[in-house]
Each structure stands twice: as C-alpha cells, then as structure tokens.
Amino acid sequence: MKKAVFLDRDGIINKDSGYVFKPEDFNFIDGVFGFCRTAQSKGYLLIIITNQSGIARGYFTEQDFHELNNWMLEEFKKNGVNITAVYYCPYHPDYGEGIYKQDSFDRKPNPGMIQKAQAEHDIDLSNSIIIGDKDSDVEAGRVAGVGKLILIKGQYKITQADDVIVCESLSYAINLF
Numbered sequence: 001m002k003k004a005v006f007l008d009r010d011g012i013i014n015k016d017s018g019y020v021f022k023p024e025d026f027n028f029i030d031g032v033f034g035f036c037r038t039a040q041s042k043g044y045l046l047i048i049i050t051n052q053s054g055i056a057r058g059y060f061t062e063q064d065f066h067e068l069n070n071w072m073l074e075e076f077k078k079n080g081v082n083i084t085a086v087y088y089c090p091y092h093p094d095y096g097e098g099i100y101k102q103d104s105f106d107r108k109p110n111p112g113m114i115q116k117a118q119a120e121h122d123i124d125l126s127n128s129i130i131i132g133d134k135d136s137d138v139e140a141g142r143v144a145g146v147g148k149l150i151l152i153k154g155q156y157k158i159t160q161a162d163d164v165i166v167c168e169s170l171s172y173a174i175n176l177f
Helices: 031-042 060-079 112-123 135-144 170-176
Strands: 003-007 042-049 083-091 129-132 148-152 165-166
Touching: 003 031, 003 112, 031 170, 042 112, 042 165, 060 083, 112 135, 112 165, 129 135, 129 170, 135 148, 148 170, 165 170
Parallel strands: 003 042, 003 129, 042 083, 129 148, 148 165
Antiparallel strands: none
16 A cells, blocks of 8 residues: 555645636745655655635636646646646535535545545555645545644644644645655
C-alpha cells in the first residue's frame, strides 16, 4: 500500500480569492512546489481533494474547472511535481442550482473523495496526511481514518483539536513528514 498527502486546493495550493476558475486569477501559495517535491521525495502520492461549489452556484462550469485544472497540473509538472490525481465535488446542498443542488458524500467534511482515492490508488490512510485550511478539510480526513491531520492558518477560523496539527504555513508543515 502507498501513502499519500491529500491537499485541499483553495487556500493550500492557491490563494483563496473566491471561486477561482481562470489561470490569470490563480496564484500559487509560496512554498507549495517545494513542499510537494519534499513529499514526493519521501514516497508520498500527491492527491488534491477540493470542494468546488462555484460550479453548483453557476459561477463557472465543470469545463472551466477542468481547463484550469489541466493548466495547474502543467504548472506543477514544470516545477518537478507529479500530482497523482485530483478529486472534486461540484455540489452544494443549499446553494446549488439544478442538478448541482444536492448533498454529496464527496463534499467535505464527508470522506467520499478520500475514500475514492484510497480505493483507486491503494492508499494506506493511516500512514497518510491531509492538509487543509478549514475544519471541514481535516474532518473529512478524520472520518476517513487519515493518520495525520494538518491545518494551515489562513482566512478561516479553525478549531483547535488534540488530533490536529496547526501550522503557520506549508513551510512549517514540511518538517512534519
């Protein structure tokens, strides 16, 4: 079995400026490439798990998301990083429109995206890490059985918990492997 680092996207990989779907609005967080290269060198798969309620809200389409995603993955490759997979949830139970207005087992804090990745990539969750900037990110990891839960301080209020490591930035989290 393999170990993985599960990364939230907005707020961890890129600055969370609200419903980002264009490359020109996508600003990588300082240190993300170095962090990911270090994780790779220690044998971790890199998997992005991201709620994308902007799709549900009609702010952008799934096609827009995929185009940005492909651009982002190319930028990672240019910087020596191989992202194993990206899982996203386009649904929102309250603010969605049409088919996107629904509760989904994939929407964090539910563990659906993590469980899909675990099944598809033979991941040992107990030896894996999840990194997010919201309580819902680590809650998904907790419910799925991810071994190490890390929150990066950002624009969201986070709840201190005994099983969660809180860091100022990815630069601090890099020492937790």
